[in-house]
Amino acid sequence: MRGDLEWGTVPMLVRDAARRFGAREAVVEGRTRVTYRDLGDRVERAAAACIAHGVRAGDRVAVWAPNTLDWIVSALGAVSAGAVLVPLNTRFKGAEAAYVLARSRARLLFVTGTFLGTSYVASLRRAAQDGDGTGPLPGLPDLDEVVVLADDAPADFRTWKDFLASGDTVPAERVRERADAIDPSAPSDIIYTSGTTGRPKGAVITHAQTLRGYAVWSELAGLREGDRYLIVNPFFHTFGYKAGVIACLMRGATMVPQPVFNVDTVLANIAAERISVLPGPPTLHQSLLDHPARDAHDLSALRLVVTGAAVVPLRLVERLRAELHIGTVLTAYGLSEASGIVTMCRRGDPAEVIASTSGRAIPGSEVRVVASSGTVLPPGEPGEVLVRGFNVMGGYFEDPDATARAITPDGWLRTGDVGVLDEDGNLRITDRIKDMFIVGGFNAYPAEIEQLLGLHPDVADVAVIGVPDGRLGEVGMAYVVRRPAATLTADDLIAWARREMANYKVPRSVRFVPELPRNASGKVVKGELRGAAAT
Structure with missing residues (x-):
């Protein structure tokens, strides 16, 4: 890894990867196979289109789409044009996406077409139809353009193909000048927190932080040129985008994005x-x-x-x-x-x-x-x-x-x-901190209890919450996913737990469920479990 990349910018990394790994496969998506040289060209074309549509350095550009080649190209293209990337959680409903778009004052949005039976365009239109804006979504006055990553788009939106074609008049020199003008200390992305404890907040991270952090990650993990990396972690999360796309660009690994x-x-x-x-x-x-x-x-x-x-x-x-x-x-x-x-x-x-x-x-x-x-x-x-x-x-x-x-x-x-x-x-x-509960004066940490319960041979997955108790103040309740064919009962598990952990840690009740509710980052949404426990 060259020293300047550790302190450089994402567009510098893309360009350097195209030069260093040129003919090596960069992205595999079904029958589509894109080399690093081709990926660099596609990213520069997307950057040109962003410039043609008036994206300025520092503008926020959002992507609301699953793991695909188009996500990679649109996101890196926007960042190469000097924009700040705002990835949107694909599990968001229209109102949740509209909140982040409004809060970040995004000027451009790349959005998938229909995904998992849901039209993201329609759900966003419903959430942002009322307002004073003059763009495609009146409820989002700062949003000038919506590009649908598909062959078809509503009349007031733009298709991905048409968007890219609009940048053909922008000279390559202008695209390079824009990319070269980006300072490593400038923001590269705003990652909005998962919002499991309240409204999402946007963490601002710079180009230099991103490159330095994932040079470290790649080195400690031992990622190397020629690796073939299945990226199941969602791109809207740092585990997917930075430990995935950015790390692969650094090391010359092949990305195989999986949308679901x-x-x-x-x-x-x-x-x-x-x-x-x-x-x-x-x-x-x-x-x-x-x-x-x-x-x-x-x-x-x-x-x-x-x-x-x-x-x-x-x-x-x-x-x-x-x-x-x-x-x-x-x-x-x-x-x-x-x-x-x-x-x-x-x-x-x-x-x-x-x-x-x-x-x-x-x-x-x-x-x-x-x-x-x-x-x-x-x-x-x-x-x-x-x-x-x-x-x-x-x-x-x-x-x-x-x-x-x-x-x-x-x-x-x-x-x-x-x-x-x-x-x-x-x-x-x-x-x-918010998940800790107190049992008769003792601090009980659910994750510690979960780790112990996970040692039971019939437990496939488990989550523990605190629930009110008249005598002890709070006690543990365990939500458990059994292993296939297991016949474990609540009494069996509680009796086993009494042998394996301090009494105050032992759940007083167990509910068996087919699966635990998780957000797109893989974290258990304990608010849902607390709500279910209260009913």
Whole structure:
């Protein structure tokens, strides 16, 4: 990795990748196979079209679409024109997308056509039909143009093909000049938080932070030229866009985007495309291991898995290594406000460290754990996780009050996560501060309880919440997904838990469910579970 890229810009990275990896496959989408040289040309054409449509340096450009080649080209094209990328969650409803578009004051939107039976254009039109704007959506006065990533579009919107053609009059020199004028310290994207605890807020991250962070990620993970990377993690999340697209551009790996998680499709892609890299949440890898037709597919090319969550069962790490012969299995921890990367395990760490922790602080950053008073806590003591370093956002977009609450005057980001550091600096996330509940005066951390319950051989997935109790104040309730063919009962699991953990941690009730509600980042939406528990 050349030093200037670590401190450079995303368009510089795209151009450099086209030069370094020219004829190597960059993106595979069905029968479409695009080389790095072709990808560079497509991105510059998209940048030219953005310039032709009046996009200025610093303007926000949004993309609301699943993982596709068009997402990659439109997003990188906008950023190469000097715009700030605003990825939209594909699980958003129209009103949620409209909120982020309005809050970011996006000028241009790239949107998919129909996806999973839903017309995103129609849902957005319904949510933003009323207002004083003169553009395609009156309720979004700052939005000048909507481009549908399809062959057809409503009369007041524009098709992707027509949009690209409009940039043919913009000279290549002008596109290069625009890209070269971008300062590495300028914002490259605004990642809006998942909104599970309130309205989404936009974390502003720069070009230099992005490139430095994912040069580190690529190095620690061991991503290398020629790897074939199945990107199931959604592009609107840093795990998909930055640990996926940006990392592949840095290393010359081939991107195979998958728009929807489906284990049968994952298996087919791994075999057909000789996939060697498969990051994703633990549930992805668990479903892969447990699939009844797994042995019918050739998975021998897989060599690298990176996962991350509060709960990564040791058995999962061991099975990935023993059954699929994956040489490198790593865990990591990050959040949007810290460029998506805070800690990471290292290759060679023992399975126990990988399963029970999220690794150590990445180079160029610091991690500490503090009490509610702000006092720094010693190893082994749980408290709020704070992070400081190059990866911490400059702030929330146009929200100084929220920024001041999140970042201390001396630069420490308050993550809102509860964690414990060990003597070697490995971080174990035990919960969100808001998820902790108190049982008869004892602090109970759901993620810790979930990890213990996950050791039961009949438990495939589990989430724990606190519910009111007349005697103890609060007690635990477990939502459990059984393994296939298991006959586990609530009484069985509670009795087992009493043998495995302190009494105050033992759930007092168990509900069995077919699956847990998760947001697009793979996190369990505990608000839904609390709502169900209250009924």
